[in-house]
Amino acid sequence: LEKGVDPLGPDNKIIYMTGPLTGTISPSSGRFSAVTKSPLTGLWGEANSGGQWGRDLKRAGFDGIIIEGVAPRPVYLVVDHGKAELRDAEGIWGTSVAETTKSIKDALGKRFNVSCIGVAGENLVRYSAILNDVHRALGRCGLGAVMGSKRLKAIAVAGNQKFTLADREAFREAAKRASDFANESLLKMTLEVYGTAMVLDLVNVKGGFPTRNWQSGTCSYADAINGPAINEKILVGRKACFACPIACGRVIEVKSGKYACQG
Numbered sequence: 175l176e177k178g179v180d181p182l183g184p185d186n187k188i189i190y191m192t193g194p195l196t197g198t199i200s201p202s203s204g205r206f207s208a209v210t211k212s213p214l215t216g217l218w219g220e221a222n223s224g225g226q227w228g229r230d231l232k233r234a235g236f237d238g239i240i241i242e243g244v245a246p247r248p249v250y251l252v253v254d255h256g257k258a259e260l261r262d263a264e265g266i267w268g269t270s271v272a273e274t275t276k277s278i279k280d281a282l283g284k285r286f287n288v289s290c291i292g293v294a295g296e297n298l299v300r301y302s303a304i305l306n307d308v309h310r311a312l313g314r315c316g317l318g319a320v321m322g323s324k325r326l327k328a329i330a331v332a333g334n335q336k337f338t339l340a341d342r343e344a345f346r347e348a349a350k351r352a353s354d355f356a357n358e359s360l361l362k363m364t365l366e367v368y369g370t371a372m373v374l375d376l377v378n379v380k381g382g383f384p385t386r387n388w389q390s391g392t393c394s395y396a397d398a399i400n401g402p403a404i405n406e407k408i409l410v411g412r413k414a415c416f417a418c419p420i421a422c423g424r425v426i427e428v429k430s431g432k433y434a435c436q437g
Protein backbone atom coordinates (compact mmCIF):
# COMPACT_ATOMS: atom_id res chain seq x y z
CA LEU A 175 0.00 0.00 0.00
CA GLU A 176 1.06 3.59 -0.62
CA LYS A 177 1.69 5.69 2.48
CA GLY A 178 -1.47 7.49 3.64
CA VAL A 179 -3.97 5.18 1.90
CA ASP A 180 -7.57 5.73 3.09
CA PRO A 181 -8.65 2.44 4.77
CA LEU A 182 -12.13 2.87 3.28
CA GLY A 183 -10.90 4.05 -0.13
CA PRO A 184 -10.34 2.08 -3.35
CA ASP A 185 -6.59 1.69 -2.84
CA ASN A 186 -6.84 -0.29 0.38
CA LYS A 187 -6.76 -4.08 -0.02
CA ILE A 188 -8.20 -7.06 1.79
CA ILE A 189 -5.92 -10.06 1.53
CA TYR A 190 -7.57 -13.37 2.41
CA MET A 191 -4.92 -16.05 2.87
CA THR A 192 -4.80 -19.71 3.89
CA GLY A 193 -1.69 -21.51 5.16
CA PRO A 194 0.22 -24.34 3.48
CA LEU A 195 -1.52 -26.93 5.69
CA THR A 196 -5.06 -25.54 5.31
CA GLY A 197 -7.38 -28.22 4.02
CA THR A 198 -5.13 -31.13 5.01
CA ILE A 199 -5.75 -33.48 7.95
CA SER A 200 -3.18 -31.63 10.06
CA PRO A 201 -5.05 -30.78 13.30
CA SER A 202 -6.67 -27.33 13.66
CA SER A 203 -5.19 -26.25 10.32
CA GLY A 204 -8.47 -25.27 8.65
CA ARG A 205 -8.17 -21.66 9.75
CA PHE A 206 -7.42 -18.67 7.50
CA SER A 207 -6.55 -14.99 7.91
CA ALA A 208 -7.52 -11.70 6.31
CA VAL A 209 -5.39 -8.55 6.51
CA THR A 210 -6.00 -4.93 5.61
CA LYS A 211 -5.25 -1.37 6.69
CA SER A 212 -7.68 -1.00 9.58
CA PRO A 213 -10.32 1.76 9.46
CA LEU A 214 -10.47 1.48 13.25
CA THR A 215 -6.81 2.19 14.00
CA GLY A 216 -5.30 3.33 10.69
CA LEU A 217 -2.70 0.61 11.24
CA TRP A 218 -2.09 -3.02 10.22
CA GLY A 219 -5.33 -4.95 10.71
CA GLU A 220 -5.48 -8.73 10.85
CA ALA A 221 -8.13 -11.26 11.83
CA ASN A 222 -8.24 -15.05 11.79
CA SER A 223 -11.26 -17.32 11.43
CA GLY A 224 -12.11 -21.00 11.63
CA GLY A 225 -15.05 -23.03 10.35
CA GLN A 226 -14.80 -24.77 6.98
CA TRP A 227 -14.37 -21.77 4.65
CA GLY A 228 -10.54 -21.85 4.52
CA ARG A 229 -10.60 -25.50 3.47
CA ASP A 230 -13.28 -24.71 0.88
CA LEU A 231 -11.23 -21.84 -0.60
CA LYS A 232 -8.34 -24.31 -1.03
CA ARG A 233 -10.69 -26.86 -2.60
CA ALA A 234 -11.87 -24.11 -4.97
CA GLY A 235 -8.29 -24.01 -6.23
CA PHE A 236 -6.83 -20.93 -4.54
CA ASP A 237 -4.45 -20.26 -1.64
CA GLY A 238 -5.76 -16.71 -1.21
CA ILE A 239 -7.68 -13.79 -2.69
CA ILE A 240 -6.58 -10.14 -2.93
CA ILE A 241 -9.44 -7.64 -3.15
CA GLU A 242 -8.84 -4.05 -4.27
CA GLY A 243 -10.76 -1.20 -5.93
CA VAL A 244 -14.47 -0.40 -5.49
CA ALA A 245 -17.38 -1.93 -7.40
CA PRO A 246 -19.86 0.61 -8.88
CA ARG A 247 -22.76 -1.46 -7.50
CA PRO A 248 -23.04 -4.16 -4.79
CA VAL A 249 -21.54 -7.44 -5.97
CA TYR A 250 -20.53 -10.82 -4.62
CA LEU A 251 -17.64 -12.99 -5.77
CA VAL A 252 -18.19 -16.60 -6.81
CA VAL A 253 -15.11 -18.85 -6.83
CA ASP A 254 -15.98 -22.23 -8.30
CA HIS A 255 -13.27 -24.82 -8.90
CA GLY A 256 -10.60 -22.57 -10.39
CA LYS A 257 -12.89 -19.93 -11.90
CA ALA A 258 -13.97 -16.60 -10.40
CA GLU A 259 -16.69 -14.14 -11.36
CA LEU A 260 -18.48 -11.16 -9.83
CA ARG A 261 -22.28 -11.28 -9.63
CA ASP A 262 -24.92 -8.68 -8.85
CA ALA A 263 -25.69 -8.39 -5.12
CA GLU A 264 -28.39 -5.67 -5.20
CA GLY A 265 -30.97 -8.24 -4.05
CA ILE A 266 -29.02 -9.25 -0.94
CA TRP A 267 -27.61 -5.83 0.02
CA GLY A 268 -29.22 -4.84 3.32
CA THR A 269 -29.65 -8.41 4.57
CA SER A 270 -28.05 -10.09 7.58
CA VAL A 271 -25.21 -12.62 7.49
CA ALA A 272 -27.62 -15.54 8.00
CA GLU A 273 -29.99 -14.25 5.29
CA THR A 274 -27.14 -13.56 2.84
CA THR A 275 -25.65 -17.01 3.38
CA LYS A 276 -29.01 -18.69 2.83
CA SER A 277 -29.79 -16.62 -0.29
CA ILE A 278 -26.45 -17.45 -1.90
CA LYS A 279 -26.70 -21.15 -1.07
CA ASP A 280 -30.26 -21.20 -2.44
CA ALA A 281 -29.02 -19.57 -5.66
CA LEU A 282 -25.77 -21.52 -6.17
CA GLY A 283 -26.24 -24.76 -4.26
CA LYS A 284 -25.35 -26.10 -0.83
CA ARG A 285 -21.81 -27.05 -1.89
CA PHE A 286 -20.90 -23.34 -1.70
CA ASN A 287 -19.55 -21.87 1.52
CA VAL A 288 -20.02 -18.15 2.16
CA SER A 289 -17.91 -15.43 3.77
CA CYS A 290 -19.91 -12.20 3.95
CA ILE A 291 -20.76 -8.95 5.71
CA GLY A 292 -24.04 -7.91 7.30
CA VAL A 293 -25.54 -4.43 7.51
CA ALA A 294 -22.82 -3.17 9.89
CA GLY A 295 -20.14 -3.77 7.26
CA GLU A 296 -22.32 -2.17 4.56
CA ASN A 297 -22.70 0.91 6.77
CA LEU A 298 -18.93 1.10 7.37
CA VAL A 299 -19.08 0.53 11.12
CA ARG A 300 -15.39 0.70 11.94
CA TYR A 301 -15.34 -2.43 14.11
CA SER A 302 -17.64 -4.54 11.92
CA ALA A 303 -16.68 -8.13 11.11
CA ILE A 304 -16.73 -10.49 8.13
CA LEU A 305 -18.40 -13.82 8.98
CA ASN A 306 -18.08 -17.25 7.38
CA ASP A 307 -19.97 -20.50 7.99
CA VAL A 308 -22.62 -18.10 9.46
CA HIS A 309 -21.06 -18.12 12.94
CA ARG A 310 -17.28 -17.84 12.49
CA ALA A 311 -15.81 -14.34 12.44
CA LEU A 312 -12.93 -12.34 11.04
CA GLY A 313 -13.80 -10.19 14.01
CA ARG A 314 -10.99 -7.71 14.49
CA CYS A 315 -9.88 -4.36 13.06
CA GLY A 316 -13.01 -3.48 11.04
CA LEU A 317 -12.49 -5.81 8.08
CA GLY A 318 -16.27 -5.77 7.51
CA ALA A 319 -16.20 -2.02 6.89
CA VAL A 320 -13.39 -2.36 4.35
CA MET A 321 -15.39 -5.05 2.52
CA GLY A 322 -18.46 -2.80 2.67
CA SER A 323 -16.47 0.15 1.28
CA LYS A 324 -15.69 -2.01 -1.76
CA ARG A 325 -19.42 -2.86 -2.13
CA LEU A 326 -18.45 -6.52 -1.90
CA LYS A 327 -21.22 -8.34 -0.01
CA ALA A 328 -19.84 -11.88 -0.02
CA ILE A 329 -17.38 -14.44 -1.35
CA ALA A 330 -18.84 -17.87 -2.13
CA VAL A 331 -16.37 -20.71 -2.66
CA ALA A 332 -16.69 -24.34 -3.80
CA GLY A 333 -14.62 -26.99 -5.53
CA ASN A 334 -13.09 -30.42 -5.17
CA GLN A 335 -9.45 -29.75 -5.94
CA LYS A 336 -7.19 -32.47 -4.49
CA PHE A 337 -4.02 -31.72 -2.51
CA THR A 338 -0.66 -33.11 -3.53
CA LEU A 339 1.54 -34.34 -0.68
CA ALA A 340 5.18 -35.28 -1.32
CA ASP A 341 4.97 -38.18 1.15
CA ARG A 342 1.39 -39.00 2.09
CA GLU A 343 2.27 -41.66 4.67
CA ALA A 344 4.87 -39.51 6.48
CA PHE A 345 2.38 -36.63 6.52
CA ARG A 346 -0.35 -38.85 7.96
CA GLU A 347 1.98 -40.02 10.75
CA ALA A 348 3.09 -36.45 11.56
CA ALA A 349 -0.54 -35.28 11.63
CA LYS A 350 -1.45 -38.14 13.98
CA ARG A 351 1.43 -37.23 16.33
CA ALA A 352 0.24 -33.60 16.39
CA SER A 353 -3.34 -34.73 16.96
CA ASP A 354 -2.31 -37.05 19.83
CA PHE A 355 -0.35 -34.18 21.39
CA ALA A 356 -3.42 -31.91 21.20
CA ASN A 357 -5.71 -34.61 22.56
CA GLU A 358 -3.53 -35.12 25.64
CA SER A 359 -3.20 -31.43 26.49
CA LEU A 360 -4.99 -29.84 29.42
CA LEU A 361 -5.93 -26.90 27.19
CA LYS A 362 -7.83 -29.21 24.84
CA MET A 363 -9.66 -30.87 27.71
CA THR A 364 -10.88 -27.58 29.17
CA LEU A 365 -11.69 -26.01 25.78
CA GLU A 366 -13.68 -29.07 24.79
CA VAL A 367 -15.69 -29.01 28.01
CA TYR A 368 -16.28 -25.27 28.45
CA GLY A 369 -15.39 -23.67 25.09
CA THR A 370 -13.54 -20.35 25.18
CA ALA A 371 -15.72 -19.43 28.18
CA MET A 372 -13.11 -21.48 30.09
CA VAL A 373 -11.09 -18.27 30.50
CA LEU A 374 -13.99 -16.20 31.84
CA ASP A 375 -13.41 -16.83 35.56
CA LEU A 376 -9.67 -16.29 35.23
CA VAL A 377 -9.92 -12.93 33.44
CA ASN A 378 -12.69 -11.85 35.80
CA VAL A 379 -10.47 -12.52 38.83
CA LYS A 380 -7.64 -10.60 37.14
CA GLY A 381 -9.90 -7.61 36.38
CA GLY A 382 -9.77 -8.10 32.62
CA PHE A 383 -13.38 -9.04 31.90
CA PRO A 384 -14.99 -6.22 29.86
CA THR A 385 -18.16 -5.29 31.73
CA ARG A 386 -20.65 -2.54 30.81
CA ASN A 387 -18.45 -1.45 27.90
CA TRP A 388 -15.29 -1.49 30.06
CA GLN A 389 -16.73 0.65 32.85
CA SER A 390 -15.52 -2.28 34.93
CA GLY A 391 -13.07 -5.14 34.48
CA THR A 392 -14.96 -7.46 36.80
CA CYS A 393 -18.48 -8.78 36.49
CA SER A 394 -20.55 -9.45 39.63
CA TYR A 395 -22.66 -12.14 37.93
CA ALA A 396 -19.81 -14.01 36.18
CA ASP A 397 -21.00 -17.26 37.79
CA ALA A 398 -24.27 -16.96 35.86
CA ILE A 399 -22.60 -16.76 32.43
CA ASN A 400 -19.34 -18.77 32.74
CA GLY A 401 -18.51 -22.12 31.14
CA PRO A 402 -20.29 -24.32 33.72
CA ALA A 403 -23.38 -22.06 33.56
CA ILE A 404 -23.51 -22.32 29.75
CA ASN A 405 -23.23 -26.11 30.00
CA GLU A 406 -25.98 -26.31 32.58
CA LYS A 407 -28.45 -23.87 31.01
CA ILE A 408 -28.21 -23.74 27.22
CA LEU A 409 -25.62 -26.14 25.74
CA VAL A 410 -27.09 -28.66 23.28
CA GLY A 411 -23.98 -29.65 21.29
CA ARG A 412 -20.36 -28.99 20.37
CA LYS A 413 -18.88 -28.01 17.03
CA ALA A 414 -15.37 -28.19 15.56
CA CYS A 415 -13.66 -26.24 12.81
CA PHE A 416 -12.31 -28.37 9.96
CA ALA A 417 -9.85 -31.06 11.13
CA CYS A 418 -9.81 -29.78 14.72
CA PRO A 419 -9.81 -32.38 17.52
CA ILE A 420 -10.57 -29.69 20.14
CA ALA A 421 -14.14 -28.75 19.17
CA CYS A 422 -14.39 -25.62 21.30
CA GLY A 423 -17.46 -24.37 19.38
CA ARG A 424 -20.75 -24.37 21.30
CA VAL A 425 -24.21 -25.14 19.95
CA ILE A 426 -26.77 -23.56 22.24
CA GLU A 427 -30.51 -23.22 22.57
CA VAL A 428 -32.38 -20.56 24.53
CA LYS A 429 -35.83 -22.10 24.73
CA SER A 430 -38.00 -19.13 25.68
CA GLY A 431 -38.09 -15.41 26.41
CA LYS A 432 -37.03 -12.46 24.30
CA TYR A 433 -33.59 -14.00 23.66
CA ALA A 434 -35.00 -17.34 22.41
CA CYS A 435 -32.69 -18.68 19.69
CA GLN A 436 -30.68 -21.66 18.53
CA GLY A 437 -27.27 -21.87 16.92
Ligand code: SF4
Pocket residue numbers: 202205224225365413414415418419420421422423
Ligand atom coordinates in the same frame (compact mmCIF):
# COMPACT_ATOMS: atom_id res chain seq x y z
S1 SF4 B 1 -12.79 -25.66 17.05
FE1 SF4 B 1 -11.94 -24.12 18.46
S2 SF4 B 1 -9.84 -24.78 18.86
FE2 SF4 B 1 -10.53 -25.84 17.01
S3 SF4 B 1 -9.80 -24.52 15.31
FE3 SF4 B 1 -11.94 -23.96 15.79
S4 SF4 B 1 -11.75 -22.21 17.22
FE4 SF4 B 1 -9.74 -23.27 17.18
